[in-house]
Amino acid sequence: EIVLMQSPGTLSLSPGERATLSCRASQGVSTKYLVWYQQKPGQAPRLLIYGASSRATGIPDRFSGSGSGTDFTLTISRLEPEDCAVYYCQQYGSSPFTFGGGTKVEIK
């Protein structure tokens, strides 16, 4: 089973700042299979990024994904108040498909 470790656990930043979220896999994951989701309280996760770097429909361009192999990054270039949420990475390349533990982004 591929384990995904996300860091930091919590990120507290001001509006307009840049957020950098890390996802590290216990073994290599093809970029094709690396996905990012955003989850707000009481809601289901929302697809943000697929294929490590492709934005899903309707996702603002301040969200970007990068990385390869075992190290992946989600960047929010200029934080908006509505970006307050928990962000999860997920791998879809090897069953069982697994999720990271999440990074909580707080807006100061």
Next chain:
Amino acid sequence: QVQLQQWGAGLLKPSETLSLTCAVKDWSFSGYYWTWIRQSPEKGLEWIGEINDSGTTTYNPSLKSRVTISVDTSKNQFSLRLRSVTAADTAVYYCARGRYGNDYYFDYWGQGTLVTVSS
């Protein structure tokens, strides 16, 4: 716009069977893998398993001995059964649309069902 609407019992006693159903509205069932995922504070997001319209299933090995996912293509529905539940199965359960061809992501999700296991 795809809609996934799920339902099922929210309160179970230990050893009972969890049963949830998810209806897919306004989209073809064909070609996709339809998935169950659960979320708890202890384990986070956990993939339970998937099924396609042909009935081909894949399960998480950690749950495989207790899980059955089935499909009713005539109704555009798929279902989850989890036997012999314990308190550790307490979670919010989601249905989701999964992989399709070369697209690998969960893009549409049900509203979630909180299932509590308690005596």
